[in-house]
Amino acid sequence: MATAKVMRTAAFTGCDSPHSDIRARVRPGRADRPRQAHHGPFMQPRRRRYGGQLKASATTVTGRSPWMNDRVTVLRRFLADVxxxxxxxxxxxxxxAGxxxxxxSVLRLDRQAxxxxxxxxxxxxxxxxIATAVGSE
Known part of the structure; x- marks a missing residue:
């Protein structure tokens, strides 16, 4: 005789009982409605928690971390000034980022460290x- 777990698995997959002596009973669900139709439509659209920086300037780049923006600004300033x-x-x-x-990869640190x-x-x-590489070309 098959165990209850085997019977449930057989019923779920639509197969017969692994032992031919017992047929699995299946309760079919209603096919006229989608699975989550009973929840109804959402009344309000989803809101994003964080939309990035709201205003852009010439020195910062929107949508990036403030740390990366600062490092990029410093590197560009060194290249421009010097x-x-x-x-x-x-x-x-x-x-x-490179x-x-x-x-x-070399020091086996995480990105924060x-x-x-x-x-x-x-x-x-x-x-x-960078200036050496540009000058040699």
């Missing part, structure tokens, strides 16, 4: 490397 290069914010962000990923090692001196060295 080397006379103007780097788009997207490319500067790639450089900063350095964070390098720290994560790796952020502590992206100082102004490190960004100055990254700016020198």
């Amino acid at each position: 080397h006379g290069l103007h780097l788009p914010p997207e490319l500067a962000r790639v450089q900063v 350095h964070v990923e390098l720290l994560v 790796a952020r502590q090692f992206v100082t102004d001196d490190v960004l100055r060295e990254i700016a020198i490397d």
Whole structure:
């Protein structure tokens, strides 16, 4: 004789009983309504909890972390003031994020801990490397 769990599984899958002596009883649900139609329509639309920064300026990029915005601004300022290069914010962000990923992989840190090692001196060295690469081309 089959156990209750086997019988429920057989009934759920629509199969016969694993032992031919007993047929599984199945209670079919109503097919005229979708599964969650009884909840009714939502009266109010969903609201987003955080919509990002509300106003944009020339120095900040919306939708990003304030830490990343600050680091990108510092790197771009070093490139502009010291080397006379103007780097788009997207490319500067790639450089900063790449350095964070390098720290994560080499030092086996998490991203929050790796952020502590992206100082102004490190960004100055990254700016020198970028200016050297641009100058050699």
